[in-house]
Amino acid sequence: MQEGKVLPAAQINRDLLRSILETPRWFWPVVSLLGLIVLAASITVGIMINTGLGITGLNYKVVWGFFITNFVFWIGISHAGVMLSAILRLAKAEWRRPATRAAEVLTIFSLMTAMIMPIIHTGRPWRILYWAFPYDFARGIWPNIRTPLVWDPSAILTYLTSSTLFVIIALVPDFAVLRDRTTGWPKLVYTLLAMGWEGNPRQWKLQIIAGVLLSALILPVFVSVHSIVSWDFGMAVAIKSWHSTVFAPYFVVGAVHSGVSAVVFAMILLRWAYGWQDYIRHEHIDALGRLLIVVATGWFYFLVMEIIFGIYGLEGDELAVRALQFLPGDYGVAYNVWMIIFVGITYFLPVILWLPKAWRRNLWIMSAACISVNVGMWLERYLLFVPGQANKQFQTFTWNDYLPQWPEALIVGATFAFVSMLMLLFSRVFPLVPLYDIKEGDILRTEMQVGRRTLTATFRED
């Protein structure tokens, strides 16, 4: 560890504000391309609302398909922010510094994207208001708080509000830096956002406490969000393979697995795009790689438990779903092949790639491993939700398999463009690496003399 060198504050400002004060040549073409993809998806949503959900592959039997899979996937990605920022902040891990902001911002944009998915999925988005918000005074009909579909918005909105405030509070000192470095109307905007921050000891003390206190408060929310998302499925008695008590921790660990992998990939991209080699260093990626081995193994444990819990009861319907998931057969869709691919690319391949230290420090290998995890985790959700609905059950007279159609594929694909576009636009106006956090790390870094050797060390006040 401690590979970095102590840099002067002016250089830190120059390097980390480059994305704001200068526009790279690739920036607007890339943002425009992503914007076009999002536009195409928005038009498709319009067509879908106009013609109905019939243009998707959803049917009477399989009512939750690509959109809900994608909803859970993005909720999962959103868990990276708190995982990295809050846990590492509470643990005072020094290597968290360059990663926290990007992770928190990814949380916000992933949550926003996730929330769009069930709204689109309803087919009649305006009716979602009846379902989630207690406002229908005229007819006296209120949301049914006994359903997880009401718990879900309450948890996600709490998480989104908390994460957004967490990011804004941590941005205030950086707004002050931008206030002092800009002119014209940007200066006016940053002056308003900085709220008169001047960096006195009281403000810094509160800022540090805020980081710890908000981390401690958001952590339980983070756990509750994905637990509640899992209950969207776990509370459904009718669909076999969904009604499982292990879903909550399984979903939470899975979310951390995919989320942290996404953050690692985003950090590698940012390092490359903005030349932040002095800030996002190999030691950081290496440390995250080691963390991911532990998280991935925890997730794998819950995956195995989920399957064992399902099979152990020896209920006919449940076994039929498991057969659909794992055994070859004439089911139309070869879920078993997808299952093998999913386990391979979500656990075995990435963990093998993360084990050697040299590979953890190779950014190409780390990128491949992290993409692999996220493709796998998307598949995981699909294979968890769809076979249970597609399975033919006792006294079910209509049943269908599910084949996603182009509108679903386009909309789901565009969500990746949407999040990438929002991240890029954010980096254009706000620093994605916290300036004061990096500078604090440099202040706390010192050199120790041991015999004839000079060692780098970090000291803390408590």
Added chain:
Amino acid sequence: MAMPGFLQQLRDVMYPPSRKQAILGLFQDAESAATAGDALKDAGVPDTDYDFLTDSPYPEGSLGEREEKHRLYLYPFIGALLGLSSGIMITAMTQVAYPLVTGGKPVLSLPPMAIVCYEGTMLGAILFTVIGIVFESRLPKFQLGLYDDRITQGFLGLRVNAEPEQRYEVIQIMNSAGAVEVKTDQ
């Protein structure tokens, strides 16, 4: 636009105009700034009259600054209580307003109420914590005091509110501690 007379009077009663003058010393390193702070203390300037301005947090007490008291820890508790109350009201009142008995079970279903109440509690606690951070940091501050843009470039500022008779002494202390520039609001 000039402030109306009665508002001016009200402000003067609430915040009596101070005789004190602001002096800002800019230092290139923490050691010089801390030396200047110590010298001010020795010269009898109360520690409530000076502040260090930095672009990143220094370990508490390392510059010799005063210990800051705050009540931030109260805010999350107040917010949590309010959030819990809102959660109970929303969940209980919506069920009582549409009392559909299902399977002979009580109208007020406690386990789902607990989930929504939990989220309300946490939301209240977090919202109030953020409000607390802003207020306890004495923000928003609509007018910056004596300040210099170089502070966010790594320089350390030492801002003193000095009595007019101390002005010369304070400037001298800053210069001898190695200030690269000393500014005043006069």
